[in-house]
Amino acid sequence: MGVSPFTTCILSITIYVYLLSPVLGRATPDFAKPSNIKATGTGEELKPKVFIIDMFKPEGAVWYNIPEFDLLARNVTVPGLSPLFPEAHCTQDGSVCQVITGEAEINAASSISALVYSNIFDLTTTYFLVAGIAGVNPKVATIGDVTFARFAVQVALQYEFDAREKPADFPTGYVPQGAVAPDQYPTSIYGTEVFELNIALRTLAVGFAKNATLNDTTATQEMRSLYANNSAFAPGASSGPSVRECDTATSDVYFSGTLLGEAFENTTTLFTNGTGVYCTTQQEDNATLEVLLRATLAKLADFSRIIVMRTASDFDRPHDGVSAAQNLFGDAPGYHPSVENIYLAGVRVVEGIVNGWSQTFEQGVKAENYIGDIFGSLGGVPDFGPGSSTSLRKRRTKNSQFT
Numbered sequence: 001m002g003v004s005p006f007t008t009c010i011l012s013i014t015i016y017v018y019l020l021s022p023v024l025g026r027a028t029p030d031f032a033k034p035s036n037i038k039a040t041g042t043g044e045e046l047k048p049k050v051f052i053i054d055m056f057k058p059e060g061a062v063w064y065n066i067p068e069f070d071l072l073a074r075n076v077t078v079p080g081l082s083p084l085f086p087e088a089h090c091t092q093d094g095s096v097c098q099v100i101t102g103e104a105e106i107n108a109a110s111s112i113s114a115l116v117y118s119n120i121f122d123l124t125t126t127y128f129l130v131a132g133i134a135g136v137n138p139k140v141a142t143i144g145d146v147t148f149a150r151f152a153v154q155v156a157l158q159y160e161f162d163a164r165e166k167p168a169d170f171p172t173g174y175v176p177q178g179a180v181a182p183d184q185y186p187t188s189i190y191g192t193e194v195f196e197l198n199i200a201l202r203t204l205a206v207g208f209a210k211n212a213t214l215n216d217t218t219a220t221q222e223m224r225s226l227y228a229n230n231s232a233f234a235p236g237a238s239s240g241p242s243v244r245e246c247d248t249a250t251s252d253v254y255f256s257g258t259l260l261g262e263a264f265e266n267t268t269t270l271f272t273n274g275t276g277v278y279c280t281t282q283q284e285d286n287a288t289l290e291v292l293l294r295a296t297l298a299k300l301a302d303f304s305r306i307i308v309m310r311t312a313s314d315f316d317r318p319h320d321g322v323s324a325a326q327n328l329f330g331d332a333p334g335y336h337p338s339v340e341n342i343y344l345a346g347v348r349v350v351e352g353i354v355n356g357w358s359q360t361f362e363q364g365v366k367a368e369n370y371i372g373d374i375f376g377s378l379g380g381v382p383d384f385g386p387g388s389s390t391s392l393r394k395r396r397t398k399n400s401q402f403t
């Protein structure tokens with residue numbers, strides 16, 4: 001859940017094997033299958049069609065005791081998962097599994113790494129459905145909405161001043177790393193700033209999710225209506241809920257307020273070269289995506305098979321007449337519907353993939369857009385950032401105090 005980060009570099013120092021094959025267009029990589037994959041104690045291979053990735057207990061629990069499938073039929077202990085959530089859960093036939101990572105970037109990266117390198121699962125053809133709640137930008141979407149991202153941007157991977165000490169002409173205390181003004185592209189590049197996902201797959205997932213009847217409550221409708229007066233906000237902020245395509249921002253720090261909201265809108269626009277639209281804010285996705293990108297390089301997963309679905313639980317900024325603090329500490333009536341909608345929309349996506357396995361999904365959904373990171377690690381030419389070779393030269397600068 002949640003919102004905005006700091007200059008945490010723990011996830012960021014990456015030694016990349018740069019694949020010097022700028023393949024034009026993206027195809028699903030051709031993976032060699034690891035030979036030693038076994039489910040613990042069973043001797044059977046677990047080769048899930050869909051792996052649901054949740055971040056905390058209520059997001060996980062909404063998938064239990066449902067009519068469609070039983071995720072508690074097989075519990076699989078995976079060394080290195082969160083002590084709070086030490087087991088992955090699977091259906092009896094292993095076709096659908098779930099892991100709960102724990103919250104924020106460090107937990108997400110650690111848990112997904114443990115999962116992909118455990119050799120318990122064959123994940124080479126698995127679709128990953130990141131299914132969690134998020135804060136939401138009222139200019140783009142609203143509480144209760146179900147959103148599907150193309151871009152995930154690590155918006156808090158920046159320098160930060162306390163607002164009382166920032167240069168007077170800076171709108172907030174955030175400045176991209178290696179830059180000297182808030183609107184400059186970062187020159188100290190860690191590689192996790194932006195991830196781009198498979199649009200063709202997203203289109204299919206959105207189609208499945210649109211078939212769901214979403215949950216809504218009167219309290220959520222009342223909260224939404226408070227956003228109707230401000231013309232800066234989307235007409236959608238006061239109506240809904242609906243299924244939308246819009247992008248997600250990752251930040252360990254859970255932020256609230258108009259200025260930080262706008263700062264991270266700007267960061268998303270800047271880092272994605274104008275293509276990304278900051279819509280939801282959460283604390284994990286770029287960490288999860290970095291791990292799945294590295295797992296793809298290790299031929300253990302397929303980066304073209306990732307869906308990031310975030311349901312909106314709370315507004316990132318206040319409506320007129322209340323403060324940023326009231327927005328953060330006040331009621332969040334969107335919380336319950338957003339958790340409910342993870343299941344209501346997500347189960348359609350899971351079923352869509354499982355039911356369409358042999359016709360469509362087993363062989364993969366070819367990405368027509370660039371997918372991957374700012375370095376071009378998976379091949380292809382990134383449509384954001386300064387270009388692969390420049391990015392790779394800019395991993396450290398004299399200003400990069402944390403490397």
Ligand SMILES: *[C@@H]1O[C@H](CO)[C@@H](O)[C@H](O)[C@H]1NC(C)=O
Nearest residue numbers: 071072073074075076087089
């Ligand atoms: C799996 O774990 C859950 C608790 O997390 C439990 O309710 C369920 O019975 C377990 N399933 C099996 C087959 O032991």
Ligand SMILES: *[C@@H]1O[C@H](CO)[C@@H](O)[C@H](O)[C@H]1NC(C)=O
Nearest residue numbers: 151152153154192193194195
């Ligand atoms: C995080 O990942 C998203 C893709 O889901 C990408 O658009 C975004 O730029 C990434 N941000 C950072 C800072 O890594």
Ligand SMILES: *[C@@H]1O[C@H](CO)[C@@H](O)[C@H](O)[C@H]1NC(C)=O
Nearest residue numbers: 207208209210211212348352
């Ligand atoms: C939509 O849901 C209905 C059941 O409610 C199902 O029969 C139909 O196949 C679904 N359509 C799609 C496109 O998923």
Ligand SMILES: *[C@@H]1O[C@H](CO)[C@@H](O)[C@H](O)[C@H]1NC(C)=O
Nearest residue numbers: 225226227228229319320321
């Ligand atoms: C919105 O406008 C209506 C009528 O103009 C007014 O009654 C209400 O107090 C306003 N709400 C907010 C949150 O400003």
Ligand SMILES: *[C@@H]1O[C@H](CO)[C@@H](O)[C@H](O)[C@H]1NC(C)=O
Nearest residue numbers: 171172182183259262263266
């Ligand atoms: C966002 O960018 C716009 C246009 O460059 C700028 O006017 C505004 O001050 C920025 N806002 C924040 C909060 O950074």
Ligand SMILES: *[C@@H]1O[C@H](CO)[C@@H](O)[C@H](O)[C@H]1NC(C)=O
Nearest residue numbers: 214215216217335336337340
């Ligand atoms: C929405 O979910 C809540 C629980 O979060 C439930 O009480 C309510 O009945 C649901 N409403 C609809 C319309 O399904």
Ligand SMILES: *[C@@H]1O[C@H](CO)[C@@H](O)[C@H](O)[C@H]1NC(C)=O
Nearest residue numbers: 185273382383384385386387
């Ligand atoms: C993205 O924008 C930066 C400047 O902000 C520019 O240097 C870079 O060439 C652009 N990249 C692409 C792929 O357009």
